[in-house]
Amino acid sequence: MTHVWAIVFALLLDRIFADPRRFHPVCWIGQMIAYMDRRLNKGKWRKEKGVFTLFVVFTFTFVISYGVITVAYQLSHLFGIFIEAIIIFVSIAPTSLAKAAYDVLDPLKRGDIEEARKNVGMIVGRDTKTLQKEGIVRACVETVAENTSDGVTAPLFYAFLGGGALAMLYRAVNTCDSMLGYKNDRYAQFGWASARLDDILNYLPARLTAFVMLFVHRANKQAWKLLFRDARNHPSPNSGWCEAAMAALLGVQLGGVNTYKGVVSVRPTIGDASIPLMFMHIEQAVAVMKRTTVAFTIGGSLFVFACTWS
Secondary structure: HHHHHHHHHHHHHHHHHHOOOOHHHHHHHHHHHHHHHHHHOOOHHHHHHHHHHHHHHHHHHHHHHHHHHHHHOOOOOOHHHHHHHHHHHOOOHHHHHHHHHHHHHHHHHOOHHHHHHHHHHHHOOOOOOOOOHHHHHHHHHHHHHHHHHHHHHHHHHHHHHHHHHHHHHHHHHHHHHHOOOOOOOOOOOHHHHHHHHHHHHHHHHHHHHHHHHHHHHHOOHHHHHHHHHOOOOOOOOHHHHHHHHHHHHHOEEEOOOOEOEEEEEEEEEEEEOOOOOHHHHHHHHHHHHHHHHHHHHHHHHHHHHHHHHH
């Protein structure tokens, strides 16, 4: 039960403060990962060293978070909820995700395509210097869709399941994947464990998020059919679910051709191009993310209450 109050307070903190740029625990996690990457990602046994790095990072994060929360609850129940809320708060990022999307939308509305390219390049991994308006919108919508799960509902899922410590464990694994989970010569072995565990931890949250997206927006049968048709048209076993749900709701087509460090990547498309991608779709994607966050929180809270009272 206390997890629910901590989650609600965490969402309120996120609404007020967003991600604190200074003294953010995820930045500390990133620094730890970068240090171990420099020290261990060389020579032989790279896969084993990558497993060790992942284990150290998520164990350290979980133990510290769990210890801080436990001590806080021992001092005072209300103080415990407050501290746990802060820890959950730093594991989620709905307000920051919305701001990042609007940082792309605003220059597009002004006709400043160069700034829009620059800003979207800060939230996607593809090359953005030659993207036209439709490509910028698609990149932004895809990021909002994917991070609705990765940055919002997945940590909330684990917070409902096991509180702030489990939410931070998820965030640690997700950060490892973000920094190490590349399929290139440097990280194919060292980042293997991080990528696999992130896939496992996101399996349920990604699918639940896609279902909640469609359910809360009263999607028709065609949208549900599109979800199950196109959810696997993505290199990631999980990201395609939220992108397919978003594409179905907005009536647009995502996926297709991207360029990464000059190398063209041709992927299957997701969704049907009922209408061309336009500026308004960024605003609509953010609105979908916000409503999904609220619905996911209400659903999770009701589930916890039902389990508590049964």
